[in-house]
Amino acid sequence: MRIFTLLTAAATAAFAQVASADTLTVYTYESFTAEWGPGPQVEKAFEAECGCDLEFVAVADGVALLNRVRLEGEATKADIVLGLDTNLTTAAKATGLFAEHNIDTAAITVPGGWSDDVFVPYDYGYFAVIYDTQQMTTPPGSLKELVEGDAGQKIVIQDPRTSTPGLGLLLWMKAVYGDKAGEAWAELSDRILTVTPGWSEAYGLFTSGEAPMVLSYTTSPAYHMIAEDTERYQAAGFSEGHYLQIELAGLTTRGTENPLARQFLAFMTGPAFQDVIPETNWMFPAGKTSEPLDPAFSKLVKPQETLLIDAETVEANRQAWVDEWLSAMSR
């Protein structure tokens, strides 16, 4: 009777919150802990190193992660929160639930550099337009070409109000077009087949052939090459550069009392963790790996320039930029 297991779990979790001293609790997102994700291998490697118990608690995605921590507040069981991106850091710091990490981050390199007292990068990726070579022979070579190109060649994007890549494209346009972003969106809107609530819906539409282009990551083709052995889906390199997404982990105030937490953050920057990332999380490792990446990764688009708007600016302007997007797109 599974329901009893569930209910017992609920009861025990509710009334016995005391975790044993040698347990580390890491909150992360769903696809990190999935069987094919980095979680299982990371857990094995870290438990071997620390002789402790690493427990993952998984929620849907980065935004859900922040909300969960926000909801739990001081009562959170998380020692580490792993999976926020740069755009969420200001809101995350505002909760007052995160503490300075005080670890050596010399091993970490992300494009454009990184220094932050609270959050430590573990991987990164670039947003990119992925196109289907069977439907499209000459992809746009720049954001400008995407905006001004043939409106018959459609793209599926995500909604910046509900999705991280959607917000990514919004910021990308902002970084390239600045004050003219509204007009650019208005022009692009003819080319947009539809705007989905999340990445999955968009990518699902794309792979089922509904549109020849989709907003995703430069690393997406690597998955298709390595896991499916096909070069059908490729990223279009944009001359203005690509917008960067950095994934971060942070230490909670609760985690400061658990020595395993800082040990985990240090472990995260090392090769045992970093080796796992490329082919499970399909992102670029932020630290050194013990072996070179799969050759498929070298075939990926290498952005000539990295675009990133700092977290404070994003936080301060997000609502206004989304409104601008809304009015341009709703015309």
Added chain:
Amino acid sequence: MSGAEIFDITIDKVRFSYDGAPMHFDATIAANAITALIGPSGSGKSTLLNLIAGFETPSQGRILFAGRDHTAVAPAERPVSMVFQENNLFAHLDVAANVGLGRSPSLKLDEADRDDISTALERVGLAGKDKRLPRELSGGERQRVALARVLVRNRPVLLLDEAFASLGPSLRRDMLDLVGELQRSRAMTVLMVTHDPADALRIAAHTIFLENGCVVASGDTATMLSGKAPAQVQRYLGGKVRDAGDTIARKET
């Protein structure tokens, strides 16, 4: 309750209104005898029965059985059994179970109860049909099952709400005779709503005539249904012949 007890029913200044039509009943039903209730459609015959059975609650006045006030007593606790025109049986329960519910509302029956049920079924002429389902019975047989339940239930008062209106003439006469027999053997107080004066003449000692929610006249049946009856009754009986077929088919509320 012994059959010998005097069991009259007093309807003491009962007021009731239904859909804005006020009704005012004041009458006594003779003990241990059959009384017929006649009157035009909408005159309140069924309402009066429902008040006596406890399905309706008066806004004023009292209902007394053998002198005791039962106005606030729930239907099942009143000394009353009632047979409706239809829906007397549960379609998914067999004959024996339908009768047995008269003994125990949760169908917890012992050997003696089962014997009583068989006897009752025999008595109404349904011996051997105790395992049948209602849909396997004719309309007359279904009403007999209801009467068998009345026997098993053994309450001093029996209310018949046009119970045989949908049966053919000869079947109806048989059923009325059966009711007459049962009444004599148990000395029950019976009140029956009917549209047909012939029914009243056949078994009812007394007749009450209702019109517009009021008891207009009452007396012994022979007088009430003769030329000596009050004018309203005469009028009703005169009109009766013309639209008898029509009114019988109509179900009043």
Added chain:
Amino acid sequence: MAVRDEPLTRPRGAVHEWRGLAGLAFIGLLIGGALLGLVAEGARDPSGARDAFDPYLARVVRFTLLQAILSTLASVLPAIVVARALSRHGAFRGRGLLLRLFSVPLALPQIVAALGVLALFGRAGLLADLASASGLGHWPSIYGLSGILIAHAFFNVPLAARLLLQALDTIPADHWRLASQLGMAPWSTFGLIEWPAMRAALPGIAGLVFMLCVTSFTIVLTLGGGPAATTLEVAIYQALRFDFDPARALVLTALQLGLTIAIVWLLARLGADLAGETSIAVSRRRYAAIGGVETLFNAAVLMLALAFVGGPIAAIVAGGLEADLGRLIGEHAVRAALATSLVLAFVAAILCCLLTFGLVSGRKRLEARRRSSPAGLAERLMDSGTALVLVVPPIIIGAGWFLLLRLFADAFAFAPVMVVCVNAVMAIPFVVRAIRPAHDSAFDRHDRLCRQLGITGMARLRLVDWPVMRRPLATGFAFAMALSIGDLGVIALFGSEQVQTLPYLLLARMSSYRTADAAGIALILAVFCFLLIMLAERLGGEKR
């Protein structure tokens, strides 16, 4: 009617109402608790509530109403034709199969259904291929309002058709005999017999469909073509999930509720209430001879309905078969998620049936007691009021309760309980429609007899209610379970490590490139839903 308070007679009635009141209390507690949690949190920063009212909101409201009203029309009008065709032909081969197929869409996660619909109508869909292959030219894009309407029709035509068919089934056999004897043409039969029966049920059904469409989220965004297609539900989601602004979310939810109440109220004005007169169908046999032309027309209608509903389902099946099903079923994660889904759906369905039975029987008792005077608030709430829970977004309930519970305990540990409760309550409006007609007509037949014989409490449940209600309850149970099993649920907002349901796993696979796996899981989901409905119909002894 002025009934004097009679403590000696009335307790019996009052005792029966506790079930209905208990049902209401449960729903009230679930929603009230959530609102309380949000109010407490929102009160800390109420500015969001003030700022909610802007021109953007006006646009969102306009679009929400527009798409929901059009979707309701696009669902209910075809359903009338389909239900009538099904009712006229009571015994053709495959009828039962078609009806069961009609239960599947409601159980599918919205994105799965959207992809299924696109496989038929999309730019790369079957019809687009046919159009270009046959030289008919360019297949029009369905993204935009048309896509939303088609997808909503895919969900709701089958639902509305099933419910209308139930209404048609209550037409007494005598009416059919009469129609046949009087030689009524199909049009007069429709106008004089079928339409009145359906019309009585239509406001309720249209209201239900409206509520489902008004809260639609994934379909509206995915097929809507752009942010011009934004509904209140999207705005609520955004307010809670991205902006974490409970005050704003609350105001938007209240607005959504208010608008829906207004529409449902209007619908109720337009037609008689579902209650109507409850005639009992003595026999389902039809006496009307059906002409050749009409048979052809009906066959065409049913073929079209089959293609429209079956097409996307076939696409889902075909997509699923391409997945490595053997490996998927062997996977521990899939099996565990399936077990979790089944158990949660099972418990939710039982809770739902209990609550619904309480509400339905409580409502009928109140109606019987008041006779012809107007219905009171409690009765109205037990009736159409319960459907309003559909308009309270699950994420609102989830967020509110998590906010409230965290004050006392580890709120996330209660996730399974929350999922069960929310699923149970969300299924009530559907189950009401499955069991209320049978319950009310049985009540009308049996109540006086039960009161007369003193059959009460458990005895009444065992001897009278259960035998009569067994079949409709089984149907309702299947409906509830099918609805729950495909539901992503309240956990979608925050996630929970304990509640990994099948739809959750499906989305997880989709969000890590594993679209084939996702298609396979969608197939497993659809198959289980189909099996459940068959099983429940068999258990209930329902014959079609």
